[in-house]
Amino acid sequence: MSVLIADTACVDPQAELADDVEIGPYCVVGPDVKIGAGTRLLAHVCVLGVTTIGSGNVLSPFCVIGGDPQDVSYRGTPTRVEIGDNNIIREGVTINRGTEKEDGLTRIGSNCFFMANAHVAHDCKVGDRVSIANNTMLGGHVHVQSHAILSGSVGVHQFVSIGAYSFSGGMSRITHDVPPYMLIDGNPFKVRCINVVGLKRNGLEHAIDPLHEAHRLIYRAKTTPDQAEVILESHGNLIAEVASLLAFIRAQHQGKHGRAREKDRK
Numbered sequence: 001m002s003v004l005i006a007d008t009a010c011v012d013p014q015a016e017l018a019d020d021v022e023i024g025p026y027c028v029v030g031p032d033v034k035i036g037a038g039t040r041l042l043a044h045v046c047v048l049g050v051t052t053i054g055s056g057n058v059l060s061p062f063c064v065i066g067g068d069p070q071d072v073s074y075r076g077t078p079t080r081v082e083i084g085d086n087n088i089i090r091e092g093v094t095i096n097r098g099t100e101k102e103d104g105l106t107r108i109g110s111n112c113f114f115m116a117n118a119h120v121a122h123d124c125k126v127g128d129r130v131s132i133a134n135n136t137m138l139g140g141h142v143h144v145q146s147h148a149i150l151s152g153s154v155g156v157h158q159f160v161s162i163g164a165y166s167f168s169g170g171m172s173r174i175t176h177d178v179p180p181y182m183l184i185d186g187n188p189f190k191v192r193c194i195n196v197v198g199l200k201r202n203g204l205e206h207a208i209d210p211l212h213e214a215h216r217l218i219y220r221a222k223t224t225p226d227q228a229e230v231i232l233e234s235h236g237n238l239i240a241e242v243a244s245l246l247a248f249i250r251a252q253h254q255g256k257h258g259r260a261r262e263k264d265r266k
Contacts, residue, residue: 006043018055032078033066036085049097050078054085054110062092069096069122071140077104084110084128092117099123101266102141109146127164143261145180147202159261163248165202167195176258180248181211181241191219210237214245225249 003017006025011017014031021035024043029035033047036055044061047053051066059065066081068074079098082105089095093114098104102123109128119137120126127146132138136150139158144150148162151170161177162168168178169185169192178184183195194211213235217228225246232238248260256262 030066049081051081051083051097053083054087056086057083057089058087059089060091060093060116063089064094065089066097067094069099069140071099071101071122073101074099074122079104079106079122081106081108083108084112086110087112087114089114090116090118093119095120096122099140115152121158133170141261141265147198148178149198157259159259159265161248161252161260164244165195165198165204167198177248177252177255177260179252180245181207182215182245191215204241207239207241210239210242211245213237214242218249225253 003021005011005023008025009023009027011023011029012031015029016034018035018037020038022040023029024041026044027041028046030048032050034052036053038055039053039057041059042061045059046064047066049066077100081095081097096106098106099122106122106124108126111129112126113131115134117135118132121138121140123141124138126144129147130144131149133150133152135152136154138156141159142156144162145164147165150168153171154168155173157175160174163178163180165181166178167183168174172185172189173187174189179191181194182191183193184191194215196208199208214228214232217223217231229246232242251260252258254260254263
């Protein structure tokens with residue numbers, strides 16, 4: 001099938017559009033944009049800068065993808081945005097391109113769901129099957145691992161890492177790293193328990209009891225990761241998910257302000 005472009009859309013002739021792409025009314029697509037097969041821009045969507053969007057995505061009205069980073073040091077270099085496949089990007093979502101301070105790239109994985117008015121700042125890296133609810137804001141250089149869920153109106157500080165399969169409660173203020181498999185909320189947030197619902201939904205029932213014990217040791221008994229590892233191993237609970245949690249916490253402690261990636265900050 002051919003590309004469908006509405007009469008009122010403004011698509012630069014240099015843009016690369018694959019088969020079945022739909023560009024709805026009043027959309028703007030810049031010259032350095034590549035859009036994969038079956039992706040739909042419904043209406044009033046702006047795709048700017050050096051931006052690559054994969055296949056099967058749906059972009060709702062008033063999204064702005066690839067806009068300039070909101071960083072006073074940015075000087076107009078051709079930094080990038082890369083978006084994978086089968087993402088749903090709802091109304092008013094903004095995804096800014098990268099800066100020179102890192103690798104010049106903001107990257108979104110596949111099968112993600114960005115709800116209305118979510119913001120992804122420059123140099124963020126978002127994994128696969130991540131859900132980010134309404135009005136949630138990711139500061140610059142934030143990394144969100146796959147299968148994480150962030151509820152509405154969450155504010156995430158720059159250089160924070162959000163662990164895989166974690167759940168962040170609504171209106172939380174996240175200033176340091178969120179451990180994988182955990183449920184957090186609050187201002188400032190606290191680790192409340194393991195994300196049982198998320199584990200069950202993703203077929204990780206086998207990890208529930210070992211992660212319960214890891215949570216008890218680290219966040220209740222206040223043992224160190226090394227002490228917790230010895231106990232967990234002696235009980236036969238040092239499974240892959242627990243080892244991943246311990247590695248995440250060790251890296252967090254090596255950074256500044258509870259953020260592992262601060263140690264590499266330029």
